[in-house]
Amino acid sequence: MGLFSRRRESGRNTEVIRPPHAPAQHAAFLAALSKDFTAPGESSAVTSVLITGAHGQLGSDLVAVAARTGIPARAYGSRDLDVTDPEAVDGALTEFAHTATADDVTGRAVVINAAAYTAVDAAEADPDAAYAVNAAGPTHLAQTAARLGLGLIQVSTDYVFPGDGTRPYEIDDPTGPQSVYGASKLAGEHAVQEAYPEAHIVRTAWVWGTVGGNFVKTMAKLESARPTLSVVDDQRGTPTFAADLAAGLLELAAADLPGGVLHATNAGETTWFDFARAIFTELGADPERVQPITTAEFPRPAPRPAYSVLSGAAWEAAGLTPLRDWRAALADAFATAPEAFRPA
Numbered sequence: 106m107g108l109f110s111r112r113r114e115s116g117r118n119t120e121v122i123r124p125p126h127a128p129a130q131h132a133a134f135l136a137a138l139s140k141d142f143t144a145p146g147e148s149s150a151v152t153s154v155l156i157t158g159a160h161g162q163l164g165s166d167l168v169a170v171a172a173r174t175g176i177p178a179r180a181y182g183s184r185d186l187d188v189t190d191p192e193a194v195d196g197a198l199t200e201f202a203h204t205a206t207a208d209d210v211t212g213r214a215v216v217i218n219a220a221a222y223t224a225v226d227a228a229e230a231d232p233d234a235a236y237a238v239n240a241a242g243p244t245h246l247a248q249t250a251a252r253l254g255l256g257l258i259q260v261s262t263d264y265v266f267p268g269d270g271t272r273p274y275e276i277d278d279p280t281g282p283q284s285v286y287g288a289s290k291l292a293g294e295h296a297v298q299e300a301y302p303e304a305h306i307v308r309t310a311w312v313w314g315t316v317g318g319n320f321v322k323t324m325a326k327l328e329s330a331r332p333t334l335s336v337v338d339d340q341r342g343t344p345t346f347a348a349d350l351a352a353g354l355l356e357l358a359a360a361d362l363p364g365g366v367l368h369a370t371n372a373g374e375t376t377w378f379d380f381a382r383a384i385f386t387e388l389g390a391d392p393e394r395v396q397p398i399t400t401a402e403f404p405r406p407a408p409r410p411a412y413s414v415l416s417g418a419a420w421e422a423a424g425l426t427p428l429r430d431w432r433a434a435l436a437d438a439f440a441t442a443p444e445a446f447r448p449a
């Protein structure tokens with residue numbers, strides 16, 4: 106809370122606060138991304154955003170894309186704003202609401218909650234920690250945002266679904282999480298909907314980016330350490346590039362749309378095995394070094410959905426820009442900044 110206290114004393118503050126953990130190449134990487142990556146927010150009304158979980162994969166890219174597109178943003182890492190602390194949430198959002206209206210900012214003031222407990226396997230043994238961040242945190246944010254008249258985007262997950270589908274999940278398909286993590290995120294969705302029906306809940310999946318640990322970086326590390334690799338080939342989903350998702354969320358923040366659930370992932374679908382092979386190809390390595398295995402051969406503490414492709418139909422119907430194909434995002438990322446994914 107220390108940082109937050111200092112910010113309150115300093116009064117107006119709409120500059121972007123860059124996450125200290127972001128690699129130096131991150132900003133350059135985002136700046137160099139291809140033209141079709143341009144955040145649609147550039148052509149929308151200026152929006153002021155408050156970003157929680159700003160040092161995470163998505164949070165870092167929300168901060169970077171907001172900076173690049175000129176959207177005033179306040180970014181809070183977990184040490185600066187703990188979303189499980191209702192008083193801290195109240196203080197930060199109240200100051201944000203006052204600043205957003207006092208500054209020369211036109212457009213909507215929107216809170217984007219990128220904070221989450223994302224340790225899927227660890228959550229099985231520590232549900233209290235998962236529910237505190239993924240359910241209680243969003244509850245505080247929704248209640249406060251509703252009272253202050255701020256917009257709210259709550260980020261959720263494909264893991265709210267049971268994973269036994271055979272076609273992309275629509276926004277109103279029955280949920281049925283199989284893991285503590287998925288259940289805690291669904292509890293967060295329900296809490297937000299109850300406290301603030303005007304809020305947006307955006308489910309995404311298989312997130313990877315330049316900041317933090319993720320599957321792409323793990324594959325790059327293993328490629329340099331092992332001759333061959335076994336990766337599960339019976340779980341289908343859609344890898345989602347954090348920077349593309351960030352741009353989509355900022356487009357949503359700038360839009361004046363009724364609240365509800367939306368899905369936002371890159372387009373297309375694949376398995377972890379095929380994703381790994383695509384990563385090896387981008388690394389210039391022989392994809393045949395990646396071999397398929399089944400989920401049963403690779404048991405984990407938390408069950409994973411076998412099928413968790415999310416339909417973007419509602420996103421498109423709302424007039425929002427569809428995210429590009431996951432392979433295009435992967436190729437673009439490696440073409441632009443391969444060093445971001447190679448082991449140090």
Ligand SMILES: NC(=O)c1ccc[n+]([C@@H]2O[C@H](COP(=O)([O-])OP(=O)(O)OC[C@H]3O[C@@H](n4cnc5c(N)ncnc54)[C@H](OP(=O)(O)O)[C@@H]3O)[C@@H](O)[C@H]2O)c1
Pocket residue numbers: 157158159160161162163164182183184186187188189218219220221222223238242260261262263290308309310311312313317
């Ligand atoms: N990663 C995926 O594959 C995936 C898939 C589907 C949906 N999602 C959803 O996408 C969103 C973003 O995920 P991500 O991949 O960016 O996750 P991430 O990299 O793990 O980032 C989450 C951030 O939340 C912060 N955080 C944790 N507890 C907090 C608290 N009490 N108060 C404030 N901040 C807190 C973490 O900070 P510390 O590191 O300091 O704890 C971390 O920086 C989440 O809602 C997640 O559920 C992710």
